[in-house]
Amino acid sequence: MKQPELRFVANHGIEETAVLKVTDYNVSFDDVLLENVNFEIKSTDKVALIGSNGTGKTTLLREIFKNKHPSIEVNKDLTMAYLSQVQDEILNESHTILEEFYAAGFKTVQEIRSYISNLRYRQHR
Known part of the structure; x- marks a missing residue:
């Protein structure tokens, strides 16, 4: 858990x-x-x-x-x-991850990406 x-x-x-x-x-x-x-x-x-x-x-x-x-x-x-x-x-189960970020107060996708990059997650392609 x-x-x-x-x-x-x-x-x-x-x-x-x-x-x-x-x-x-x-x-x-x-x-x-x-x-x-x-x-x-x-x-x-x-x-x-x-x-x-x-x-x-x-x-x-x-x-x-x-x-x-x-x-x-x-x-x-x-x-x-x-x-x-x-x-x-x-969390709202009907939201996407992006919608949850917006609900948390993030304004743009760039702001979300910047925040996530500070957590040191890597984007896999």
Whole structure:
């Protein structure tokens, strides 16, 4: 199963800046999953989120992406991208890949190609 991926992108160079701060985050459904979670991620950090299934990892990532939880503060100079492990949460199955790029805010095919080239994918002919 693919794991969710969260990527932070800055429009300008930043060094050793806090990109994400979580303070006293709690989440529960039938049981408490996460309680009093506190951490800070800096622009130069590499982070892995590890835990058993059903412990709140995906819920925390979704909350970070939504950036509306009072315990979560994302640097305002950053843009986030979120790849859900459940693709139907974010993709419209009736769209082509190109239509999904347009729905995500890309304006031209050239802009899409430029973005994809930065990911280092190669076009095979």
